[in-house]
Amino acid sequence: MEKKNSGTVGVKEIARLANVSIGTVDRVLNNRVGVSEKTKAKILKIIQELDYQPNIFARRLASKKKLRFATLIPQVSDETTYWEAPLHGIKQAANEIKDFGIEVVTFFFDQNNKESFSDSASKIAVGEFDGILMAPMFEEESIAFIELCNHKKIPLVFINSDIPGYNNLCYIGPNLYQSGYLSAHIVHYLSPVDKKTLIVNISKEIDLHHHLLRKEEGFRNYFEQHGSTNKLTKIDIRQTDYPHIKQKLSDQLKQDDYNIVFVTNSRVATVAKYFEEHKVEGIKLIGYDFLEDNIHYLRNKTIDFLICQKPQEQGYRGVMSLYYHLVLNTHIEKEQFMPIDIITRENYQYYSN
């Protein structure tokens, strides 16, 4: 047998130096009970001095420890396929860390049904999970669950939207205000002076409406700060079926000659559909999210710009953050804002969401 790598120190060497057995070294290494303060201190000191780094391969090979993560996000619905991407990211991460003894169990809820959220949360609560990723869409229900997890000391990651002021491990998602602000700048480029912009919010009552308001706030603030002469009008459409949206749009577009329409969420495809059907021309259309429908209208030139926030990466990084925190004990940034990507028909092919 060859001699082992010169540089590397292991439990054996530490044990020798401390005059104990490797079992005892292992106990302090893994913070297990049953070591006298005195020997513990002695071993800790040696570990420090040697800057001991455990061999992760040996650790994994020998360990029988398993961790279980739960994820709670909206189910993919007919209304929107947005959540396919985060789910895909979650599965990608799960696949990457499964060899490290981590199991990821996915739970879902219906975006139009607060109860379904609470139901799934309850299932997670009794499931004895070691880490949880969630999209905290419904504020009240989320907070109840957050407090439960805090009590049980289970680390919690938020993706896509944040509930600030709680003791979560981290938030991974967009800076909504800034993405609205950016959209406004694009609008400003498209129509420097004296133009008319229509802001369209399409969302049911139950949706997290304050989401959209935050984007709108950024959008409006840009124009205020830049003393723009653009005229901003806004409509709220609170039913999401096409006939309804069509009616509302048609009424609104009669009232004025708009140059730009800015849709504050992924439902921009519905507006695009209207534009196409009614041969609306000369109005620039901007909206959100890398969804198949939206890309379709981006390609056929009905939509001009899509603002995207790497939904897949949100899921991926969310799960990986739990892993880094729990397994590798790495420091996790509390607020992780995603890039704000500007997608056009020239670069969507290369967008690795």
Next chain:
Amino acid sequence: MEKKNSGTVGVKEIARLANVSIGTVDRVLNNRVGVSEKTKAKILKIIQELDYQPNIFARRLASKKKLRFATLIPQVSDETTYWEAPLHGIKQAANEIKDFGIEVVTFFFDQNNKESFSDSASKIAVGEFDGILMAPMFEEESIAFIELCNHKKIPLVFINSDIPGYNNLCYIGPNLYQSGYLSAHIVHYLSPVDKKTLIVNISKEIDLHHHLLRKEEGFRNYFEQHGSTNKLTKIDIRQTDYPHIKQKLSDQLKQDDYNIVFVTNSRVATVAKYFEEHKVEGIKLIGYDFLEDNIHYLRNKTIDFLICQKPQEQGYRGVMSLYYHLVLNTHIEKEQFMPIDIITRENYQYYSN
């Protein structure tokens, strides 16, 4: 002792099924010589049937094998800090895989000196490396080196620019044509009709000029295809010092009232400097690359748009591709085009290059 995980099969089980020792199983698993065709076939069949997946932790723990990768990219110079980012990506990847027994050695060359490229290449050639990443900037010199590597069967990754038609593992970098095409669309948005655009190529003779031409081609083709009335003018500036650039710009800008200036590479900061010094206003400025200087002028509103191609990720993915290919034997996509990112002063803070 607990029983081992039910599902998992290992060399032991395979050996038992094949009526051989685990040593023999290991030999066929790792394609080593000294196994009769007959037993080899038998073992291979069992491995297939069981869909055996080796335990990577046990493998790493037991193995003494080391791999060495070489990287060859331009050194960071006063002229441009662009290559800091790919180098950073390379180091990040190196750090991630060093526990897997992989050493990454970095070599550099001077972008203004073909000989320095060949010198470093020679050093790599005698260094017995198992995989190589390079930026094949100088065509002739690169090809000589490529052929040498092909002969020695050393896998080769290109980043940042491609030399098509050679037997490299993959290319990771921008689609230059498309990024020029995208820029043109932005220009078109900014100035729909009857405007004047100046294309600026700033590069020394020795630089890979065809790079810039490819972008320019995409840029021009956009306008041709869209029957635009925009007037395109172009200047080539072949010395890269500020006084010279200043002179050239000043001469050119006297000749016409330009609305847009499009700089085909990262030297857009120099043009921005000129704009700032001479209080040039009302001209939109577009250029390339997420460099400190460029960001400075983006922030102070001299530069309007920067087109970026994740240089750091190019280095990172380049090294990881060698690793995936050589260690995990994964299929590697031959052409990996980077996203074409549009950066403004609203989203640069979130750009994770």
Next chain:
DNA sequence: CTGAAAGCGCTTACAG
């Protein structure tokens, strides 16, 4: 061409 044994650096029961 093949097998048996030692070892990689940890963790896990078990005994005391």
Next chain:
DNA sequence: CTGAAAGCGCTTACAG
């Protein structure tokens, strides 16, 4: 509170 031994699933020499 501590130690000694077995074992995780591979690879590595060595012997035949």
